[in-house]
Amino acid sequence: MSQSFDIAVIGATGTVGETIVQILEERDFPVGELHLLASAESAGSSVPFRGKNVRVREVDAFDFSRVRLAFFAAGPAVSLSFAPRALQAGCSVVDLSGAFPADQAPQVVPEINAARLAGLSGACLVASPSPSATALALVLAPLQDLLDIQRVDVTACLAVSTVGREGVSELARQTAELLNVRPLEPRFFDRQVAFNVLAQVGTPDADGHVALEKRLILELRQLLGLPLLKVAASCVQVPVFFGDSFSVSLQGARDVDLQAINERLEAAAGIELVEAGDYPTPVGDAVGQDVVYVGRVRGSMDDPKQLGLWLVSDNARKGAALNAVQLGELLIKDHV
Template identity: 65%
Template sequence: MSQPLDIAVVGATGSVGETLVQVLEELDFPVRTLHLLASMESAGSSVMFAGRKLKVREVDSFDFAQVKLAFFAAGATVSQAFARKAVQAGCTVIDLSGALVGALPVVPEANAEQLAGVSTPALITSPCSAAVAVATTLAPLRHLLDIERVQVVASLAVSAQGREAVSELARQTAELLNARPLEPRFFDRQVAFNLLPQVGTPDDQGHTAVERRLVQELRAVLGLPDLKLSVTCIQVPVFFGDSFNVAVQSRGAVDLDAVNQALNVADSVELVERDDYPTPVGDAVGQDVVYVGRVRQGVDDAQQLNLWLTTDNVRKGAALNAVQIAQLLIKDRL
C-alpha cells in the first residue's frame, strides 16, 4: 500500500472540488493531511472529509511545499496564478482547468502509459469532461478502426459552468413554471426549456474555447495528432450529465460485432443493450462509467460508426479522472 500523502485541493468549495474530496474518501486514497483551499470569498467555510469538518483556507497564502500533490479545480485564473509555483515548490499538480500550456493530458483508460516517463514533481492535465468521455469510449476501438475523422456533437450540462449556472437554470425554470417574467442573468438568454448552440464566446473562426480544447485534448489523449475532428458544443437545460453524439469515419468497413465486444469489456464503459438507450438522469448521474448506446453503422455508409454517450460530467468526467491519475502516480512516483 502506498504511503499516506499530504494533499491539497484548490477550489474545494466548488462542485468539482467537493466531489473530488468525496471521491478521495470513497476510494480510500492514502491521505495523511488534506488541505482545502479556495478564494478569499470562500475561505472559512467547511467541507466534510472522513467524518470531520475541514476548514477551507485561502489559496493565496498557502505554502505548497507542505504537500506532495495538489488538485487544481478552481478555474483557469487560479491555475495560471499558482500551479507552476506549486510545482516549483516540489508539488505534483493535477490541473482540471486546461489553461496550462505544456501540461500532459491524461485519461487513464486511454493513455496511462504516458505517465511511465514522468518524473515528479510533474504538471499534468485532467482533460475536460467531454474529452474524458469520448476518449474513454474510443480508446478500446483504436485497434479495430482505422479512424479518419470524428464528429462530436456535445450536449453539455450547465454544471460544467459551476454552481451559479446550476442556480440560474433552477431559477429560470421556476419563473417560467410560475408564469413570471424571465430575466436571464448568468446566461445571455433563456436556457430553461431551450437549447443554446454556443457555449462561450466564439473566436474569429466561430469556434469556442471549449470546442478547441476538446479537439486538442482528444488528439493528444488518443495519440492521433493529425486526427480530423469536427466539434459542436450545445448548452442544454440539464443540471448534471453530459451527452454526446459521436460519428467515427473509418477507412474500412466497421465490424459492429467486434465494436460491441470491445466496448462490452472496456474499462469504465457500460454498453447498453441494442433495444435500449442511456440518458444522463436515468443512468449516468452519480456513476463512474461512460454509458454507450445506439451503436450503429451509417444509414448508407458501412465505414461510419455512430455512438451515443452519456456520463456524469462532474464525477466521472472531472473528479474521478483526476483521482485516477493520482492513483497511477502514487504507485511509483509519489
C-alpha cells in the first residue's frame, strides 16, 4: 500500500501501548507520522519506532484532526474523555478499554467477525475486546456449529501484566525480596502474589463478581453472537509476568466428536493445536507469539456432550495489541 496514514497511540508507555508500536513496525503498517500520547506523568519519555526514538507527549492538548486513526490503550476514563474528541475531529478509533457499549463500538476479532465492520462509515469507533474474550472467542467460534454450545465454564489464570506495568513491577519486586530473604511488603496487590495464586483480580461487586469477569462474559456473548449463552467465569491472578491460561469446559447440545473438533481447530485461523499427550504453557509457548495455543482437548468421562480444553495466549500481544492492529489494518483498507 503506497498511501500512508498519520497514527496516534494513546497509552503509549503502557505494556499494551508499547506492544502496539512494536507490532505496527513488525507488520509494516503504513504509518506516516506516529504520535505517541500518554498522561502528564509519562510525557517526555520515548519509545523506539523504525530506528528512532519517538517522544511521548501529553494527550490533553493533542489535536486529533492531525491523525486518521487512534489506538486507545489506556484505561476507560481516558477513552471516555478523549475518544469522542477524536471522532469529532474525523479520526477513527480502535478502543481497547471496554469503556463503550456494543451499540456504540462493535466488538471485533478479525478472524471471526470482521463482517461487523461492513456497515461502518466515516470516522468510526471499534472495540478490541479484552485479551481473555479474544482468546476464548477465537477457539470457541470454530466449534459452535459442531457442538451447538449451550454453556461455557472458564477459569482464567491471568498474568500480572493484565493489571498493567505496576503489576509486572510488583511481581518482580516481591520475587526479589523473597529470594533475598527480605521482609515482604505488598504494595500494588493487597497481599503476596509472588509464588502464590490470588482468587480474584480486582475488587468484587456486591454479588462477588469482578469487573474483568463481567466484561469477559459480555464480550464473549457478543463475539459469538449468542446473547443468551450461559457463561460462568472466574478470573484468578497467577505469578506470571505475561501470558494467560484458561481451563475451559463446554456443554453442547450435540455429542462430542473429537476427530471433527481437532480437525476444525487445526484449520482455524489464529489457533495452534498442540498434539494429544502434550500441552502448551504461557511462558514456554505463548509469550511473543501471534496465535492462541490449544491443548488437552478431551471429552467428559460421564457426559458425551461435554468438552474440555486448555488454552494459553500472550495477553499483551495476541489478546490486545495484535488484535487492535489487525482492526486498524481493516479500517485503513475500507473505512479510513
